[in-house]
Amino acid sequence: MIYLDNSASTIPDEEVLQTFTRANKTYYANPASLHLAGNKAEQLLESARKQIATLTGDSESSVIFTSGGTEANNLAIIGYANSLKHRGNHIITTEIEHDSVRNACIHLKKEGFEIEFLSVNEAGEVSPDELRQKIRKDTILVSIMHVNNEIGAIQPIEACSKVIREHSRALFHSDCVQSLGKLALPYPEWVDSVTLSAHKIHGLKGTGCLLTKKFKEPEAISFGGGQERGLRSGTANAPGAAAFAKAIRIIIEGDNFSDYKRWNNRLREVVGTEKLVRICSPLEGAPHILSVAFKGITGEVAVNYFQEHGIMVSTSSACSSKTNQVSHVIQAIHVPDDFRKGVIRISFGRMNTDEEIETLAQVIKEFMKIIKKGMKQHDME
Numbered sequence: 001m002i003y004l005d006n007s008a009s010t011i012p013d014e015e016v017l018q019t020f021t022r023a024n025k026t027y028y029a030n031p032a033s034l035h036l037a038g039n040k041a042e043q044l045l046e047s048a049r050k051q052i053a054t055l056t057g058d059s060e061s062s063v064i065f066t067s068g069g070t071e072a073n074n075l076a077i078i079g080y081a082n083s084l085k086h087r088g089n090h091i092i093t094t095e096i097e098h099d100s101v102r103n104a105c106i107h108l109k110k111e112g113f114e115i116e117f118l119s120v121n122e123a124g125e126v127s128p129d130e131l132r133q134k135i136r137k138d139t140i141l142v143s144i145m146h147v148n149n150e151i152g153a154i155q156p157i158e159a160c161s162k163v164i165r166e167h168s169r170a171l172f173h174s175d176c177v178q179s180l181g182k183l184a185l186p187y188p189e190w191v192d193s194v195t196l197s198a199h200k201i202h203g204l205k206g207t208g209c210l211l212t213k214k215f216k217e218p219e220a221i222s223f224g225g226g227q228e229r230g231l232r233s234g235t236a237n238a239p240g241a242a243a244f245a246k247a248i249r250i251i252i253e254g255d256n257f258s259d260y261k262r263w264n265n266r267l268r269e270v271v272g273t274e275k276l277v278r279i280c281s282p283l284e285g286a287p288h289i290l291s292v293a294f295k296g297i298t299g300e301v302a303v304n305y306f307q308e309h310g311i312m313v314s315t316s317s318a319c320s321s322k323t324n325q326v327s328h329v330i331q332a333i334h335v336p337d338d339f340r341k342g343v344i345r346i347s348f349g350r351m352n353t354d355e356e357i358e359t360l361a362q363v364i365k366e367f368m369k370i371i372k373k374g375m376k377q378h379d380m381e
């Protein structure tokens with residue numbers, strides 16, 4: 001099986017699995033327990049916290065462990081909105097955020113917050129000028145993702161940060177789930193908080209974090225035993241945190257960026273100037289994601305065809321793949337109507353090889369021939 005759906009989830013790294021298994025055998029106690037076993041688990045948790053803060057650029061950061069990216073984004077969007085509402089109720093985000101930001105914002109709208117969405121150009125990028133026009137003195141929060149999960153567009157975070165700092169006191173959050181290990185994080189220099197998730201970087205599902213600057217934490221949005229300094233109650237997952245720190249260390253020490261770039265170029269070359277195919281990912285986007293649309297067919301048909309040839313890709317995003325609707329990202333970048341439903345996303349990971357990409361290239365060629373034939377027959381009927 002050739003697995004090319006790494007933006008949905010990755011194959012766990014063997015070393016990460018070993019860390020998790022070893023830690024679970026030794027540090028199984030509840031880190032909040034007072035006895036020695038509890039203390040040991042707590043030490044493991046705190047050591048993972050310190051490692052993650054250091055690896056991501058600021059050893060003083062607050063690392064709030066969560067069950068993944070969705071929970072961390074919810075904590076940031078809803079938690080900051082609530083903690084900053086004494087200053088205003090205006091929030092700015094983009095048209096192409098992951099649903100965990102988008103739907104949290106839609107929830108806040110129902111609660112009385114004013115939400116504005118930045119549009120994107122055909123390359124999926126927001127404009128700092130539009131941000132400048134929209135930002136106000138009462139803007140309390142701006143949330144702009146670093147790398148888009150469907151098309152790989154990279155946002156101009158530095159330029160946006162300068163606009164925000166010049167015109168407001170708003171907090172700047174960035175969802176960095178898809179950029180961790182692929183690009184340098186905009187944190188701590190340009191943003192105040194970022195969301196990270198382990199299972200996108202060959203770590204384990206069920207672990208992620210919100211990383212914030214010291215003293216810039218949001219308000220809690222869930223309640224219980226007060227773990228994570230009251231910001232995320234629930235028994236802490238010390239082995240999961242240790243495995244997450246390991247996954248971050250491995251990915252930061254060297255993901256195969258140049259391979260991704262080469263593979264991305266190879267597939268672009270195969271598709272070439274074929275009129276039946278449209279590449280939705282910008283040329284300057286993150287190279288591990290390539291979104292391609294086929295004319296006049298559905299993404300589901302394409303996914304099934306690749307699957308018959310042993311290749312796993314997804315429609316525009318794994319989240320929207322079962323709803324059969326055109327994703328909000330594909331709509332936002334104005335993919336023409338006859339291509340909109342035929343989008344697939346190919347996403348590379350560390351375990352992929354040149355041979356696998358070449359196999360995919362040949363299968364794409366065959367698939368394009370089949371679509372062409374189908375269209376000619378259709379024209380003759």
Ligand SMILES: Cc1ncc(COP(=O)(O)O)c(C=O)c1O
Nearest residue numbers: 068069070098149175177178197
């Ligand atoms: C950009 C982005 N943000 C957030 C998430 C949610 O992360 P998780 O699956 O860890 O909840 C995803 C996962 O698809 C994502 O791609």
